[in-house]
Amino acid sequence: MTLYAWALGLCLAAALVALLPTRAPAVLRPTGAPAAGGAVAERVRAATPTVGAITVVGGAVTAAAGALAAVAGVRAMLGHGWSAWLPDLLPLGGVRLALDPLGGLFTAVTGGVTVCAAIHGIGSGPARATRVVVPLFVAALLLVPAADGVGAFLFGWELMAMTSLLLVLAEHRERPSVRKAALWYAVMTHLGLVTILCGLCYLAAGAVGDGFDQLRVAELSPAARNVIFLTTLAGFAAKAGIVPLHVWLPRAYPAAPGHVSPLMSGAMVNMGVYGVVRVGLDLLRGGPVWWWWIVLALGALSALYGVLHAAMATDLKRLLGYSSTENMGLVLIGVGAAGFFAADGAGPLAALALTAALLHVVNHAAFKTLLFQAAGSVQRATGTRDLDALGGLRTRMPYTTALFAIGALCASALPPGNGFVSEWLLLQSLIHALPASGVAGAVTMPLAVGAIALTAGLAVATFVKAFGVGFLARPRGPGAERAAESPRTAIYGMALAAAACLFLALNPTLVLPALTEAVTEVIPAGRPVTGEVTLRLTTITGSISPILIALALAGAMVAVPALVGAVATRRVRRAARLWDCGAGPVSARMEYTATSFAEPLQRVFVDALQPESAIDVTAVKESAYLVRRVRFRARVPDRVERRLYEPVLAAAVRLGTGARRLADGSVHRYLSYGFYALTGVLIVLAVIS
Amino acid sequence: MTDPLYVQTLDLACGAFLLTGVLVLWRRDLAAIIWLFALQGVALGALIAVRGLHEADVELTVLGLGVGLLRAVLLPYLMRRALAAGEEGREARPHVSVAASLLVTAVLTMIAYAVSQPLVRLAPTPATQAVPIALTVLLVGFFVLVTRRRALSQVVGFLLMDNAITAAAFLTTTGVPLVVELGVSLDVLLAVLALQVLTTRMRAAFGGTDLDELRELHD
Numbered sequence: 001m002t003l004y005a006w007a008l009g010l011c012l013a014a015a016l017v018a019l020l021p022t023r024a025p026a027v028l029r030p031t032g033a034p035a036a037g038g039a040v041a042e043r044v045r046a047a048t049p050t051v052g053a054i055t056v057v058g059g060a061v062t063a064a065a066g067a068l069a070a071v072a073g074v075r076a077m078l079g080h081g082w083s084a085w086l087p088d089l090l091p092l093g094g095v096r097l098a099l100d101p102l103g104g105l106f107t108a109v110t111g112g113v114t115v116c117a118a119i120h121g122i123g124s125g126p127a128r129a130t131r132v133v134v135p136l137f138v139a140a141l142l143l144v145p146a147a148d149g150v151g152a153f154l155f156g157w158e159l160m161a162m163t164s165l166l167l168v169l170a171e172h173r174e175r176p177s178v179r180k181a182a183l184w185y186a187v188m189t190h191l192g193l194v195t196i197l198c199g200l201c202y203l204a205a206g207a208v209g210d211g212f213d214q215l216r217v218a219e220l221s222p223a224a225r226n227v228i229f230l231t232t233l234a235g236f237a238a239k240a241g242i243v244p245l246h247v248w249l250p251r252a253y254p255a256a257p258g259h260v261s262p263l264m265s266g267a268m269v270n271m272g273v274y275g276v277v278r279v280g281l282d283l284l285r286g287g288p289v290w291w292w293w294i295v296l297a298l299g300a301l302s303a304l305y306g307v308l309h310a311a312m313a314t315d316l317k318r319l320l321g322y323s324s325t326e327n328m329g330l331v332l333i334g335v336g337a338a339g340f341f342a343a344d345g346a347g348p349l350a351a352l353a354l355t356a357a358l359l360h361v362v363n364h365a366a367f368k369t370l371l372f373q374a375a376g377s378v379q380r381a382t383g384t385r386d387l388d389a390l391g392g393l394r395t396r397m398p399y400t401t402a403l404f405a406i407g408a409l410c411a412s413a414l415p416p417g418n419g420f421v422s423e424w425l426l427l428q429s430l431i432h433a434l435p436a437s438g439v440a441g442a443v444t445m446p447l448a449v450g451a452i453a454l455t456a457g458l459a460v461a462t463f464v465k466a467f468g469v470g471f472l473a474r475p476r477g478p479g480a481e482r483a484a485e486s487p488r489t490a491i492y493g494m495a496l497a498a499a500a501c502l503f504l505a506l507n508p509t510l511v512l513p514a515l516t517e518a519v520t521e522v523i524p525a526g527r528p529v530t531g532e533v534t535l536r537l538t539t540i541t542g543s544i545s546p547i548l549i550a551l552a553l554a555g556a557m558v559a560v561p562a563l564v565g566a567v568a569t570r571r572v573r574r575a576a577r578l579w580d581c582g583a584g585p586v587s588a589r590m591e592y593t594a595t596s597f598a599e600p601l602q603r604v605f606v607d608a609l610q611p612e613s614a615i616d617v618t619a620v621k622e623s624a625y626l627v628r629r630v631r632f633r634a635r636v637p638d639r640v641e642r643r644l645y646e647p648v649l650a651a652a653v654r655l656g657t658g659a660r661r662l663a664d665g666s667v668h669r670y671l672s673y674g675f676y677a678l679t680g681v682l683i684v685l686a687v688i689s
Numbered sequence: 690m691t692d693p694l695y696v697q698t699l700d701l702a703c704g705a706f707l708l709t710g711v712l713v714l715w716r717r718d719l720a721a722i723i724w725l726f727a728l729q730g731v732a733l734g735a736l737i738a739v740r741g742l743h744e745a746d747v748e749l750t751v752l753g754l755g756v757g758l759l760r761a762v763l764l765p766y767l768m769r770r771a772l773a774a775g776e777e778g779r780e781a782r783p784h785v786s787v788a789a790s791l792l793v794t795a796v797l798t799m800i801a802y803a804v805s806q807p808l809v810r811l812a813p814t815p816a817t818q819a820v821p822i823a824l825t826v827l828l829v830g831f832f833v834l835v836t837r838r839r840a841l842s843q844v845v846g847f848l849l850m851d852n853a854i855t856a857a858a859f860l861t862t863t864g865v866p867l868v869v870e871l872g873v874s875l876d877v878l879l880a881v882l883a884l885q886v887l888t889t890r891m892r893a894a895f896g897g898t899d900l901d902e903l904r905e906l907h908d
Contacts (some may be wrong), residue, residue: 668784672835679800679828686803 001082003072004099004146007111010065011139018131019089022051025408028241055131059122059489062135066114069107069142077514078105079196083148088351093210095441101517102282105358106145106274109365112500113266114138120373120493121259123486124380130170130257137163141267145274149208150200150210157271161189164268167260168252181248181255182439188248196235196275197631199228203283215283225284229291232279235385240272240328241321243302244640250309250321254385257492261317264640265324266369270361273331281339281522289343290442296336296444300451302329305640308608309459311465311601314594316375316385319349320368323411326455327364327419331357333448338523344441347525349429354519354641355512355528356425362511363418363504368411370497374404377486377494378470380478387478387594388472396483401471408463410501413456416550418505424544425529427452432540457513458601465597507546509535595634602636611636695743696815702739703819705732706856710826710849713833714790717780719841723768726845727884729826730760733852735861740816752870756855759874764848764881770886775893781899784836797828808861816860823860827853838899840888844881851877 049057076082076099083098100106121134140163143156165186172178204210207218220228234245241249249269253261276295280287306325313319334357341350377400378393379385394401410417430452434444475481485491504511512529519528530536534545580586602611613634620626663670709729713722734757741749772778785793801824809817830849833842855873858865 154747668835668838671831675831675835678831682800682804682828686800689804689807 001072001084001099003075004082004107004142005070006298007065007069007072007142008139010061010068011135011142014058014061014065014135015132016055017061018128018135018145020054022054022128025443037534040225044047049482056122058135059118062121062138063115063118064120065135065138066111068111069114070111072099073104073106073108073111077101077108077517079517090151090155090584093149093151095147095152095155096211097146097152098148098212101145101514101521102274102277105143105362105515105518106270107142107363109270110138110141110145110267113263113369114141116369116373116493116497116500117259117262117266118493119496120262120490123489124258126257127170130167130260131164133163133170134260134263135628137167137263138522140265141271143460144271145265148212148486150204154193154197154200158193160268160271161193161323164264165189167264168256170257170260175255178255178506181251185248185252185255185313188245192238192245194235195231195238199231199235199279202231203228203279204422212283216285222288225287226291229280229284229287233291233295234278236275236279236362237298237332239273239275240269240332241302241325242272242298242328242332243304243305243325243562244644246306246322246325247638247641247645248304249325250313250318250638253321253324253372254315254317258380259373261320261376262369262372265320265372266365269324269328270365273328273357273361276332276335277522281335281342281354286339286342288674289340292336292339292343293440293444294336295332295339296448298333299334299336300448301331302326303333304329304451305454307455307462308605309636309638311458311462311608312598312611314387314598316378316387316390316466316470317372318385319462320371320375323371323459323462324364324368326362326459327368327411330423330426330452330455331360331364333357333452334360334429334658335573337426337430337433337445337448338446339442340431342523344438346433347523348528349433351519351523351525352425352517352528352537352539353429354517354523356422356429358515358518359425359508359512360419360422362515363410363422363501366497366500367407368505370403370407370494370501371411373490373497374400374407377490378404378483381483381486382477384477384479386477387470389468390475390480391477391591392480392590393471393483396475396480397471397485399491400486400494403491403498404471405467406498406501408467410505412460412463414460416505416546418501418508419459421505421508421535421546423452423456425535428537428540428542432542461598461601465594469592469594469597473591476588476591476593506550507544509533550596571582609636610639695739699736699743699815699819702732702736703822703856705729706736706852707822707825710829710853711791711794713845713849714794714829715787717783717787719772719778719780720769722780722842722845723765723772726768726848727761727765729849729852730762730764732758733757733856736856742860746902748867749800752867756870756874756889758836759878760848760852763878767881767885768841768844771888774889780842781838783838790836792867793832794825794829796888797824797832801828818859820860823853823857824851826850826856840884840891843890844884847880848877 079101081098081104082101083096085094085096087094118134118138121130126134137160140156140159144153144160147153147156165182168185169178170181202224203218203220204217206212206220206224238245238248253265256264265504280291303326306322306329310319310322310326313322334353337355338350338354341347341353372676375385377397378390381397381400383394384390384392410419413419413423427449430445430449433441463658475483497588509529509531512535513527516527516529520526526538528538530538531543533547534543536543578586602609611634613632616629616631616633617627618629618631620628662673706729709725709732713725716722716725734753737753737756738750739753741747741751741753767827783790798821802821805821805824808820811817826851830846830851832844832855833849837843837846851873855870
């Protein structure tokens with residue numbers, strides 16, 4: 001508890017440090033004689049810290065807060081939980097805080113992401129507003145999983161929504177598109193908050209108090225429980241970026257500053273999953289099977305839809321944003337399956353599915369933190385996020401390239417990446433469901449397995465594209481040509497996240513025991529996974545040894561070239577020009593771009609994606625056969641947005657313009673609206689009474 | 690003060706309060722409207738003072754005198770100054786004719802009586818039985834705002850509503866705290882001063898104070 005309190009305190013301290021007055025950096029100081037005003041002014045100037053010093057101190061304090069929070073979370077997972085009630089902090093009910101293993105898991109993840117993001121942020125020279133708000137955002141992220149009452153939970157949630165909105169808006173002066181993104185984000189996150197508020201208040205109304213302990217024993221009718229689950233699910237799904245509520249996600253991530261996107265993607269979207277698990281499995285103690293069907297279906301839909309759009313995206317951060325939707329979809333498949341099995345009475349399988357889901361949360365946080373940091377570095381170095389205009393960063397930004405490669409390997413769920421382990425666990429739990437769960441399970445689970453398999457395949461293509469097109473080959477744009485390696489702190493931040501990825505990839509057995517505590521809290525069914533080097537499933541036959549796989553792969557990578565070198569005939573090497581079909585020297589314009597790489601996939605999924613393309617041919621005036629210019633434009637629009645949101649928005653705009661006729665500028669008319677309304681209400685009152 | 694005398698003076702004050710309110714709708718001469726408003730101020734002050742005398746509450750009595758001074762002397766004085774500064778002396782043709790307005794007032798009175806029955810039933814004292822009158826004047830004031838065109842009539846309509854709210858407050862309770870009443874009165878004074886400035890500006894800019902001329906600045 002002390003650790004956690006210290007973490008919150010350090011967050012506030014970091015925010016205060018960022019508020020201190022600053023002076024211009026020493027480089028800008030005139031080198032000549034000191035200006036008139038003399039020694040006193042000079043002393044005051046010397047006492048005021050520079051922007052750089054403030055950034056370093058603020059970042060270091062935030063990182064320390066993150067580290068403390070991570071330790072506090074891990075301690076809570078290992079059974080050193082605590083609870084506190086601060087009755088005077090908020091009116092009506094006070095603040096209830098508690099850190100149990102489940103909350104501890106999410107606190108630890110948030111803490112870890114914070115450390116990386118804060119270190120990364122030191123070098124990027126963030127604006128003052130960002131420096132102040134980031135620690136507050138971290139504090140809100142720590143508050144949500146530690147809340148033990150509806151009041152504290154909603155307070156933390158709203159604080160998280162507000163601070164993240166400010167961070168999304170931070171660069172609105174530099175890029176006008178940020179404003180629109182922030183508007184989308186504000187609307188979606190606050191609609192989500194409203195539904196969560198309604199659901200939790202309805203739940204609290206049926207209990208004797210707002211503490212989670214009291215909510216767990218509340219006696220509610222099944223209809224009320226259904227309403228509560230569905231409303232809160234809508235809000236949490238919006239936060240986790242689940243289709244069809246994902247529209248804010250690919251907009252907000254590109255809009256946020258470089259070191260904020262990792263926090264949002266690695267820590268904030270997890271809170272949606274936390275909410276579903278906490279409310280659905282813990283507070284409402286599971287529910288009918290159809291709840292979890294909905295969760296599972298939403299998860300499968302998001303995974304497929306997210307990865308398809310990620311595979312099509314050409315904006316690096318947009319790609320990562322859609323990939324977040326995909327990964328949260330996978331997590332929800334696991335959560336849905338866990339709820340489904342628990343409702344069916346298959347406790348051990350449920351525990352396995354939930355373990356897989358939570359492990360994937362941890363893994364996703366690790367590799368997405370790494371990837372978003374790298375994307376931020378790339379954007380800072382090249383000034384663009386467009387993969388079509390990047391390329392050739394391997395020689396210019398070698399560290400960032402290597403670290404991005406690790407992240408891409410992990411995100412594509414291939415061994416020896418960490419995403420592979422959790423997806424393997426998830427597949428195991430789904431495959432072994434067949435005998436246990438009747439007809440419904442026999443139909444649902446194979447479909448879910450298929451969805452995960454397709455998702456994994458497309459994820460490989462997506463990250464091959466992101467890495468190969470974005471970092472390898474020759475630069476295709478002026479920004480990429482001028483790129484230089486990112487500042488040292490940014491590399492440290494990325495390296496830390498990459499180390500976490502590798503640790504999780506090679507030693508999941510060290511993490512899983514702590515994770516099991518969080519699982520047994522909601523599904524008490526013993527340990528689903530054991531083993532030290534080899535991961536063994538306890539209830540079903542299955543085992544995997546990530547470290548041995550990694551060793552075997554490394555061995556193969558050494559052995560195969562050696563073998564080829566030994567067997568192949570040794571010809572004399574000759575340097576010659578690359579054969580270019582006689583079309584002149586190969587230029588960067590002939591490389592694979594992100595669009596062309598995704599084109600075959602786009603053709604395969606043309607019905608699902610419905611891409612738009614237009615070819616404008618401008619002919620010479622004299623003859624239609626002589627073409628002056630051909631312009632090709634292609635776009636993959638978000639279908640959900642087009643079908644679901646645009647009609648609603650258009651209707652709202654129509655309503656607004658229609659309502660304008662009510663306001664013609666006459667004061668008397670405005671007054672008479674009030675008068676008629678008042679008398680109308682009075683007449684109705686008189687008639688009723 | 691004996692009970693019958695209290696009831697009679699209270700009813701007299703309330704009657705005067707209602708009558709002056711309704712007559713504002715009848716007259717189109719702005720000077721007369723200001724006179725009627727001043728009379729209503731007197732009635733309101735008397736109403737509060739009578740209640741104060743009956744309850745033997747010195748503070749309430751003094752408050753009644755203060756309210757009477759503000760609404761019967763100070764506010765009419767300010768309005769007369771605005772009128773003397775060049776306002777046309779007569780109300781332009783209102784949106785609803787005078788005869789129709791008086792009929793509407795009858796309907797509004799009936800609504801007010803019907804609506805306030807539950808309130809009266811809560812504690813049927815002579816004072817609460819007069820609550821419908823306050824509600825009627827409130828609706829009449831709102832009606833003046835809706836139908837009259839001159840800026841000064843708008844001010845009077847607004848002040849009628851405020852008078853009615855004050856009357857309702859003193860009829861249903863044994864007096865609001867002095868601080869609250871002081872605050873409300875100051876607010877009213879400020880609003881009238883602001884409107885006076887606005888009227889002068891409007892006249893300087895447009896040569897008249899007919900609100901229907903001001904339609905350009907809408908969204």
